[in-house]
Amino acid sequence: MTTHQQDLLKKIGFNHVDNLESLSHEDALSLLALHALDVDNFDSHETLKPQAKGIVKKCGALPLALKAIGRLLRTKTEGEEWDDVLKSEIWDLENADAIVPALRLSYHDLSVDLKRLFAYCSLFPKDFMFDKEELILLWIAEGYLNESTADKSPERLGQEYFEKLLSRSFFQPAPDGESFFVMHDLMNDLAAFVAGxxxxxxxxxxxxxxxxxxxxxxxxxxxxxxxxxxxxxxxxxxxxxxxxxxxxxxxxxxxxxxxxxxxxxxxxxxxxxxxxxxxxxxxxxxxxxxxxxxxxxxxxxxxxxxxxxxxxxxxxxxxxxxxxxxxxxxxxxxxxxxxxxxxxxxxxxxxxxxxxxxxxxxxxxxxxxxxxPKVIVGGDGDFAITKLKGLENLRGELSIEGLQKVQIPMHAREANVSQKRLTKLKMKWGNDSQRGSLEKEVLAELKPHTDTLKHFEVEYYGGVEFPCWVGDPTFHQLVHVSLRGCRKCTSLPLLGRLPSLKELLIQGMDDVKVISLELSRSTDVTFPSLEILRFEDMSSWKAWSTNSEVMFPRLRELQIIKCPDLIDVSLEALPSLRVLRIEGCSESVLRSLVQAASSTTKLEIESILGLTDEVWRGVIVNFWAVEELCIRKCDEIRYLWESDAEASKVLERKRRMRITLVATSYHLLGCWL
Incomplete structure (x- = not known):
């Protein structure tokens, strides 16, 4: 991300700033070729090279100007069209110092509709973080998006218009969020200039x-x-x-x-x-x-x-x-x-x-x-789930609460959830819901659209097992799954076949005792994209084993929290694991993961029962890659290393090691204090 104002980067958490030198002539030519022709240079487009050199000179090697002109030239493939850009009178207009001519030229090439939408952005100050969806709603409210245009909804038209402005570098993605965008301060100046x-x-x-x-x-x-x-x-x-x-x-x-x-x-x-x-x-x-x-x-x-x-x-x-x-x-x-x-x-x-x-x-x-985003199913005289049928245009995020009030599964089918293009869906029953077979039938009828769903959550589901659509690999865009408080379930759904799943949270499933075949019955790669896995409050869970030769190839963070009965963990190597957090478990969980999690660089342990000095020495020697160690409430350990010599030997192998202890564990450092 580039900006003339360093304050923006500091405000959004980027404290390290590199001051960029001006581009060389060759680098500037390469940048123009990349954005105009998707190539690194003009060797295969010799006829355009003279115009390209002239344009680079007029842009003054300014990266933003080169990107904007390059995106403009994407639609112009003839030498004469490039000549028109090079010889445009806009390069010589007044205020050239205040408004970069290349940006004004790029604006001039926009359609009337896009010019109006861009000018509207003059209302927002420099360094403003644009939420794309919110900006489109503002454009609609102002009457800038005509619903009859191209037979598209205003929302769809707004998405297309925003993408065009983004592709032409009038916006650029913010570094810390996929739905947020920023406008270069020179573009902001241009918006204020053209707004009128x-x-x-x-x-x-x-x-x-x-x-x-x-x-x-x-x-x-x-x-x-x-x-x-x-x-x-x-x-x-x-x-x-x-x-x-x-x-x-x-x-x-x-x-x-x-x-x-x-x-x-x-x-x-x-x-x-x-x-x-x-x-x-x-x-x-x-x-x-x-x-x-x-x-x-x-x-x-x-x-x-x-x-x-x-x-x-x-x-x-x-x-x-x-x-x-x-x-x-x-x-x-x-x-x-x-x-x-x-x-x-x-x-x-x-x-x-x-x-x-x-x-x-x-x-x-x-x-x-x-x-x-939220509907609350009530009893007689309140909102009924069947009323969702009439809301045919619902899209985006939806949370359906009060599902314990649904008495007839057919009413859930009438909601037509599968016809709504939802990206995020949450289903919530009452905390004391226990009507197992009925709730499974209701959930079976609430299968969402497979092509759009990215985020799926279930809370307090009272069934003994999940219907087969939960974990179906046809949900190819699903990246997040959260199952909380499903206390009567005795097994987990087959989630390992979801091709894009990146984050999985399993919490409060009190009747699950063994996890083995539940996550996937396939012998192929399971959980091919999973990066974060968290188990929490699994009071009866005793054993975890796998049957797949390749499992969790991309898992980088594993958390096992408050699973006191878990003893047997049999996992193959986790080559990508970097963060391991274990809390409220027995020492056998930590010992079981020593070999599989040896690549861990950050190890957090808290309230580990039975973690004595002898067990700890057998564990820490295998976590050879650890750079950050956090220990809380492990009072049975008396020291981190057996001797100063051993501590020095460990620390010499590492360029740095960060150790975090709560006050009650300071004694672990011994003479290092």
Whole structure:
């Protein structure tokens, strides 16, 4: 990742910064060839080489400019088209110092729709982390994505448009998250330059002309600790404003409380009757003023991570609302009856709302809903699982809670879960659910779409075994599986055949005693992609063995936590294992893993019963690759090494070794203290 501002890297956790020198002419040519032609040089495209040299010179060997021009030239294969780019008048326009001509040329080549979407991004400050899905919802709310275009949904069209901007280097992936993106500060300058007079990034401007206020259509402002009314009082005259966004740069700290004047909510917002987009994310708001419900042009309302406990009774007056985000509103407990009037609602984000235990009875009639991350199945008179059938457009994430209330398996089939393109699915029964055979039949009818599912969780399932679709290799995109609190299950599903599974958590399966053939009956490579495996709270688990010649070839982290009865562990070598954590188990688990886990570089042990000095010496000598050692509550060990000479011998073999001990284990270091 490159940036002119080192603050961005520091804010997202990158403290080591390399200062890059300018590219050489040959390297610049190679970079242009890579992005324009997918080759390392122009040897096989000699006719384009003169133009390429001229373009490199005009770009001043700036990598971002070369990437942007290269992506532009991907669609131009004739020498004359390259000549047009080289000889464009844009290279010689005024403000060439402020706006890199190559970037302006790349912008000029965009379609009208893409230009408008890019200009909208001028509302966001430099170093802002863009959430692709959220940005697309904003574009939709502004009316930039016409549903009739190419017979595609606005969401699908937005995805395609974003990918085009990404491919042209107007965005670049953030280094710490697959769904987040950043915009180079030079691209941000370009967005501000082309946005024109209708966009305002409000940054403590003290004097605003009356005529300027009247013309603004879109405005953003930085979230601060205190946002007072005086700063925004003049905006009561900005009656044409369509967008009011509170934005933030950097990593949000959950403990920071942000305040906004109630006069802004009560007095200012009603004076902005044309608002389409309103974001009050993360402000310390406990109540949504009724006045907001008079904004009947509103398409997008973001109240995420506020302290609201309910929505206004007349929220149904927002009949144009398409997106309502209450994600992380932990106090939210009820939804008003008028909610069912929101017939145009497409996205209702209610993730992380633990006190919301009941959905309006008619929510299944909101046919346009695509995002509804949680449904709560109730008894008579409450939301029935059959109502999912009417929500044909649901996609993305879905958690189905209260499945113990489903009395008839056929009702689960009527939900048509297999027809919904879900990427993340969680199924949750009650903690005391024990109707084994019925619950297996219900789960069998809830098989999701095989082509899209990436993340699957089950909690408190009361069946004795899982239906055969759980672990079916046709779920070829499934990367995460979590099975928690399935206390009546006596065996695990056949998960070893899942080709893309990377992370597996098994927790609280009290009736599982032996794990051998359960994970896979195949003699081929099992768990070919698994990287993280965690067992926790397995109170009756006694033995773990495998029958596959090649198992866990990519496993890099293994955790076995609070499995007190586990004694026999028979695993083949784990060549990729680097992290081993064992807690609340007997010493035999650690001894059993000595040979298989010898490549471990980080070893964490805690509360290991029976781990004496003699056992420890037999263990640690085999963990020859360990560089980081953490020991907690292993009080039967008196010392790490038998002598100072042995300790010195071990430490001389390693360039570094980090040892972490809790206070009660300091004695293990002996004279090293």
């Amino acid at each position: 007079e209708y966009f305002l990034r409000f940054e403590n401007q003290t004097e605003m002309a009356m005529e300027a206020l009247a013309k603004y259509r879109h405005m953003s402002f930085m979230r601060e600790r205190y946002v007072g009314f005086q700063k925004f009082e003049a905006f009561q005259r900005a009656r044409s404003l369509r967008t009011l966004l509170a934005v933030y740069v950097g990593v949000e700290q959950s403990w920071n409380t942000l305040y906004i004047s109630n006069k802004i909510l009560v007095d200012l917002l009603p004076q902005l009757p044309l608002l389409r987009v309103l974001s009050l994310r993360r402000f310390n708001i406990s109540e949504v003023p009724d006045a907001i419900c008079s904004l009947n042009h509103l398409r997008y309302l973001n109240l995420s991570r506020t302290n609201i406990s309910k929505l206004p009774e007349n929220v149904g007056n927002l009949y144009n609302l398409q997106t309502l985000i209450v994600f992380g509103c932990e106090s939210l407990s009820t939804l008003p009856k008028s909610f069912l009037k929101l017939k145009k609602l497409r996205h209702f984000d209610i993730r992380d709302t633990p006190h919301l235990k009941k959905l309006p009875l008619g929510i299944g009639e909101l046919k346009n809903l695509q995002t509804l």
